[in-house]
Amino acid sequence: MQPTAPAPDAVWSRYGDKRHLVFVLIGVLVFAALTALGFNAFASGDFEDGAEKVIGGIITGFFAVGLSFCVLAVVMFPFRRHRLPGVAVDATGVWWYRDRGATPVPWPDIAGVGVGYLRAPTAAVVGGSSLGHRKDFALEVFLRAPDLPDGSALHAWSATEPPPIPALPADRLRFAIPTGSDRHDLHAAVARHAPRLWVGEYERQWTRLGMLGK
Structure with missing residues (x-):
């Protein structure tokens, strides 16, 4: 009779495994730090003219989006892990x-x-x-x-x-x-x-x- 599921000692490679979450958590830390630096630059007045503020805002926004995606991945992976390839x-x-x-x-x-x-x-x-x-x-x-x-x-x-x-x-x-x-x-x-x-x-x-x- 052919088994219907992998053996308990099977070697897996699967999206969303706990060890892969380590990379996502590192992404959370990195993007959080970069986003904080961007906001701090605005708060401290490091961007003097309008052009610098626009460029700084775009870069900070990019970091914030990256942080959002990493946080979402951390939240969703544990619940969707068994559905991922x-x-x-x-x-x-x-x-x-x-x-x-x-x-x-x-x-x-x-x-x-x-x-x-x-x-x-x-x-x-x-x-x-x-x-x-x-x-x-x-x-x-x-x-x-x-x-x-x-x-x-x-x-x-x-x-x-x-x-x-x-x-x-x-x-x-x-x-x-x-x-x-x-x-x-x-x-x-x-x-x-x-x-x-x-x-x-x-x-x-x-x-x-x-x-x-x-």
Whole structure:
């Protein structure tokens, strides 16, 4: 009988997890400090003429908006965490999670698992390889039968581009990892349950949408 949920020892990467809230809390502190500095500059008369006041007001307003978004995230994440997207890796395979629904992809159905990343096209190129900063890491799962059935929840995760190695299909399931450090935990989980399927880390096609792009 196939399980209906990830195992208790599954390794997760999920938006809204408590450890990801740390980054949002840091954002609250940073934007709060910057907003306070902006208001203090107005109160102390640091902005002398009208142009400086306008520019200062715009910058302070930007900081205040950033603070509002971070505070909203802190308030909402604990209540919406179980509805936010995520993946889990366990002995069954890779689970794809959205809106409290988990869809498993068993290990026998998987041809390869890797982590793709992006580099800006303006990065310097030396010896045929880009030297730009790696960002927007994404877990990618290549299926042995890439054609998904109609109505499958996995369609929301599908992406197509040239594979990192010729043996893999162009179609894959992609999950944009919330924080880059999650990729190490996911790699360790794959190495534990299906080490032969690990493809490694590789550069994927650049898109202006970054981690949100297909």
